[in-house]
Every structure is written in structure tokens, then in C-alpha cells.
Amino acid sequence: MGFSPRQAPVFLAAIFAPSILLVGLFIVYPVVNSVGLAFTDASPLSSGRSFVGLENFVYLLEDGEFWEVLWNTVFIVGAATIIATACGYGLATLLISGIRAAAIFRAAIFQVWVVPWIVIAILWGWLFSQDYGLVNYLLMQVGLIETPVKWMFDQKASQWAIISGYAWRAIPFIMVICLAALQGIPSELVESAAIDGASFLQRQRYVILPLMQNIILVAALLQAVRFFQEMTMIFVLTQGGPVNATMVLSLYTYKTAFEDWDFGLASAIGTVWLILLMAFALLYVRVALRRNLA
Amino acid sequence: MNAEALRTGSKPLPRRRSEVVYRLSRLATSISLHALVVASLAILLLPIVWMLSTSFKPLADVFSYPPQFIPRNPTVESYTTQFTGLLGRYFLNSVIVGLLSAILATGAGALAAYGLSRYRLPGRNAILMFFMASLAFPIPLLMISMYLMFVQLGLLNTYIGLVIGHTVITLPVCVWLLKNFFDQLPVEVEEAAFVDGASRAYTLFRIVLPMARPALGASAIFVFVTSWNELLFGLTFVSSTSMRPLPAGISMSFLTEFEGAWSEMMALSVMVSLPIFLLFTVFQRTFMSGVTAGAVKG
Numbered sequence: 060m061g062f063s064p065r066q067a068p069v070f071l072a073a074i075f076a077p078s079i080l081l082v083g084l085f086i087v088y089p090v091v092n093s094v095g096l097a098f099t100d101a102s103p104l105s106s107g108r109s110f111v112g113l114e115n116f117v118y119l120l121e122d123g124e125f126w127e128v129l130w131n132t133v134f135i136v137g138a139a140t141i142i143a144t145a146c147g148y149g150l151a152t153l154l155i156s157g158i159r160a161a162a163i164f165r166a167a168i169f170q171v172w173v174v175p176w177i178v179i180a181i182l183w184g185w186l187f188s189q190d191y192g193l194v195n196y197l198l199m200q201v202g203l204i205e206t207p208v209k210w211m212f213d214q215k216a217s218q219w220a221i222i223s224g225y226a227w228r229a230i231p232f233i234m235v236i237c238l239a240a241l242q243g244i245p246s247e248l249v250e251s252a253a254i255d256g257a258s259f260l261q262r263q264r265y266v267i268l269p270l271m272q273n274i275i276l277v278a279a280l281l282q283a284v285r286f287f288q289e290m291t292m293i294f295v296l297t298q299g300g301p302v303n304a305t306m307v308l309s310l311y312t313y314k315t316a317f318e319d320w321d322f323g324l325a326s327a328i329g330t331v332w333l334i335l336l337m338a339f340a341l342l343y344v345r346v347a348l349r350r351n352l353a
Numbered sequence: 354m355n356a357e358a359l360r361t362g363s364k365p366l367p368r369r370r371s372e373v374v375y376r377l378s379r380l381a382t383s384i385s386l387h388a389l390v391v392a393s394l395a396i397l398l399l400p401i402v403w404m405l406s407t408s409f410k411p412l413a414d415v416f417s418y419p420p421q422f423i424p425r426n427p428t429v430e431s432y433t434t435q436f437t438g439l440l441g442r443y444f445l446n447s448v449i450v451g452l453l454s455a456i457l458a459t460g461a462g463a464l465a466a467y468g469l470s471r472y473r474l475p476g477r478n479a480i481l482m483f484f485m486a487s488l489a490f491p492i493p494l495l496m497i498s499m500y501l502m503f504v505q506l507g508l509l510n511t512y513i514g515l516v517i518g519h520t521v522i523t524l525p526v527c528v529w530l531l532k533n534f535f536d537q538l539p540v541e542v543e544e545a546a547f548v549d550g551a552s553r554a555y556t557l558f559r560i561v562l563p564m565a566r567p568a569l570g571a572s573a574i575f576v577f578v579t580s581w582n583e584l585l586f587g588l589t590f591v592s593s594t595s596m597r598p599l600p601a602g603i604s605m606s607f608l609t610e611f612e613g614a615w616s617e618m619m620a621l622s623v624m625v626s627l628p629i630f631l632l633f634t635v636f637q638r639t640f641m642s643g644v645t646a647g648a649v650k651g
Contacts, residue, residue: 061470061471061472061473061540062471062472062473063472063473064472064473064474067472067553070553070554071468071472071474073554074464074465074467074468074557075464075465075468077460077461077464077465078461078462078464078465078524078528081457081461081517081520081521081524082487082521082524085495085499085517085518085520085521086487086490086495086521088498088502089494089495089496089497089498089499089502090490090494090495090498092498092501093494093495093497093498094494096497096498103500103501103504146393149393150390150393153386153389153390153393154390156386157383157386158383158386158387158390159387164390164394166637167394167398168394168397168398169633169637170398170401170630171397171398171401172633173626173629173630173633174401174626174629175581175582175599175600175625175626175629176582176584176600177582177584177599177600177603177604177625178404178622178625178626180604181603181608181618181619181621181622182400182403182404182619182622183400184618185403185404185407185615185618185619186400186403188615190416191415191416191418191420191615193399193403193420196418196419196420227397227400230397284488284489287489288489288491288492290584290585291582291584291600291604294584294604295604295608308491309491309492309493309585312491312493312494313493313496313585313589316493316496316497316500317496317500317588317589322497322501325493325494325497326494326497329491329493329494329497330494332491332494333490333491333494336489336490336491340486340489
């Protein structure tokens, strides 16, 4: 399958040139260069830069703030991904259960995916406003809270306000992927399980989820990767506060680089981030391979 | 329950009763399912409804208690007061950067994806893995060196700098999406064209790419939307107010200016969402078919 590259070397060079140029100049070179900067005290504010060895890394790992940021990131991204995946899968299951007007419901839910992050940031500021916010009003009406929550001034509350925004925005994406995969499951499989007397939960547990688990995992991972890089909401709403409660890795690196102008330290943070990513990817590939072999 | 009814078919009375019970339970299930969908939809869409509702209220009604879901004194004042030169400029900047990025990323991505799909290149899987992995690269790490490069090249405060930034963060997805599409296209079409004496370039540009229009459209929409959303490059690579795209411009100047003026903030939010909403509504079918073709196979 496929043509041999020897038939058309010039043509191939021409069609690959633009992306090689873009990727080489603006992805590969910057990443390599930035990893190099992690071993220097580079800053745009001073003209010279000198090699400082592992100083940035030592500072980072001994500084409690970095570990705090790392934990916040894992908590916020993890919680948002789990909530979005559970809700997205649940909605997909609902929409495929033979209800009327499923296409209209799907299109309506899809509108959430269309809302730009900057709009979510502003909208969440209004929804979670302390005195006039809808969220506090509804929670008090239902009786879950007695006094308004100071969403942006309480450490735990601000984390959950951010998590809810992330999860809300991601639900349609997970739903669309799960819906496409659920429609691909042969209906005879599910029906024969039903005839054999399997209840709804048993069908989920023994028939549908085993078939779906890989695609759910991939969708959740893709979403988690996007959450790691997303910071518009946090930048606009909390700037990482209160007391660093919503400071995540991306905002922390950005602020170190472009507010403190400490390119050396910021590159070190980014490099640790890169190493963690690679370790995680390696682990994932291993688990995936083992599962395929078994 | 059906099987039970069949087995006891000789006795007419229990069969009929169980049939009624069966129908009733089906109806109950159906009603509760519909109720569940409507309830989840209401919760999910509540923020959007609230945004629209607030944007049409005069400021006095915004803080009324209990909250009004349907504005009692609807007005479009919050929209009309915002047509200032600066906001228009932000929109223009975002549209220009978004369109140029969409063309560049989709174009470069399509060419590479075609090569990766059709030619037995050494290390093809490694290249694809690299593209996939680069999706997760820490963008701020990338930006540090890009910033230093752009200072030297004089690309700060230009559209080109932003377009390059938005292109490289979306190019990997474009390549993946388009490669999956080309993989599904029968290779016989091109072989027939070659036999007829068409050149490789002619075949690609006149035969293959026109067939790939849905996937190219999906890819371009994806790039445009990502660019419309992107905040970091806009903050970092642009320091002059008039060159900022929407997210950076809004977060730097409008947020402090409109502090507490929620009806105006919501009107602004509606206007920023509208282009993306229209894009998806008009091209929904294109986008869905393009994306799911890529997602399910990939």
C-alpha cells in the first residue's frame, strides 16, 4: 500500500517543506532552546546570560510553591476531566436510549462547546458573583447553603468554581465522541444481553463499558491535555489566587516568564512539565501495550 | 417479561395483565428518560440563558431580587453602547489572525497529511507520534524562545507573529485529521489519473484536494476557533493595545472598565460568541462528518 517515495522525491520535498519549516523553526527549535535556557539565568531585562547548572531546578524542587502548583493542577484538571467524562458519557447513553428528538437535544447541548473561553471566564464571574450571582441564589433556594459563598475569596470554593467551568465546557466534546462510538456498537449484542435478562446496569457493566473503555480513555486524555494548557478562566477570574489556590502549571510558567521576566526559572518549570508529560506518555503506552497483548 | 407471557400463553388472563404491566413500565421508563434529558439540558444551558437574559436588561434590573429570567424591561442598550472603535478593532484583529492561521495551518497540514497518507516514508509512524505528542507540549515553554526569536525578527506587535503562533499549535491536529481522511480515500482514483498522464501536483490539487473539501473545512474551522479562543500569544507577543486580538484585548482593557456593569459584560460576551456560533451552525454537518471520520478511525 502507498507509493514509493523514490518515484517523486521533488514532489515530496515540496509538499513537506511548509510543515517542516514551521515545525522545525517554531516547535522543535524553541523547545530545545528553552530546555537549554533552563540551565541559565536568562532574562530579557539583562543583556548577558550565564550558565548556572542545575540551580533553577534545585530552587524549584526545594520551593514549596512549585509542589503546591503541581498538586493544584492535578486536582483541578483531574476533577474537571472526571466530571466531564462521567456527564458526557451519561448524556450520550441517554440520547441513544431511543428518546424522541434526540438530534435536537444533541444540537442544543453542542452549543456549550461553541462558547469561547474568554466568555466562560466573564460569564462565570457573573454566575459566581458573591452578592447577586445566580449560583449562590439557586444554592440558597434549594437549601444547600445558608449564607452566600465567597466563591473567589475562598480557596476550596474558587477551585470548584474553576472546575465547574472547565467541566461544563468539555461535556459536549466527550458526549459527541461517546455518541459516535455507542452508535458503532452492534445492537444485537445489547439486545441479546437484554433478552438473557441482563438489567440496564448489568448491560452497561458487562457489555457496553468493556467495548467503550478505550475510546472513553482516549477522549478523557485528550481533554485533560487541553485542560493542562488552558488558563483563560483562571487568568481573568482569580489570577491564580486566593493564596495560590487556583495557580496551575500553565499560569505559573507564564507569570514567571512574562511577569517576573525570569526566563531561566520559567524554562526550568516548563522542562519539568515536559519530563512529567513524557513519563506519563511512556506509562500510558506501556499499559496500552500490555492490555493489547493480554 | 415477554418470554414469560409467551410461555403462559395458554391462560389468557395473566397474559393480558402482564402485557398491560409491560406497556405501563415501558411508558414510565420513557417518561422518566425524557424528564432526565430535559432536566440535564436545562442545567447545561442555564449559563447561556442567563448570559442572554442579563444582556437585554437595563442595569437597574440586573441586580433585582429574586432574579428575572425573562427581562421585564428588555433593551438593547448594552449592545449599542459598545460599538466603539476599540472593540471593532479587536474583532478585526481576531478575524484577520484567525483566517490567515486557518489558511496556513490547513494548507501546510493538508500537503504533509497527503504525503504521510500516500507514501511509504521511513519513520512515518514516528512522525505521526511526534505530531500527536506535540499537542501536549507546554505552550509557555515554547513561547519563551519564540518571544526571543520574535524580538530579533521584529515580529512582536504584528499579525504575522500571532499567525505563526496559532498555526504551530494547531498544525498537529490538522495533519492528524486530514491524514485520517486521506486514508479513507480510495487510492485507485490517483492511480487512474497517473495512468492518464496527470502529474503528481495536478492530481493532488485538481483531484484529491477538491474531494477533501469536508475535511479541509473541518480543519479550517478548528484552527479558526482555536485562534479565536487563544489568550496567551495575544498577551505576550502584542503590547500595543490596537493590535490585540479579542481575548487579550478584553482581559486587558474591558474587564476593569466595565467592573460590575454586568449587562454590558454579557452583551460583550454574546457578541464574542456569535461568530463562532454562526460558523458552527452553518457548517455543522461539514464539521461533524470531518471530525468524526478522523476521531473514530484514529
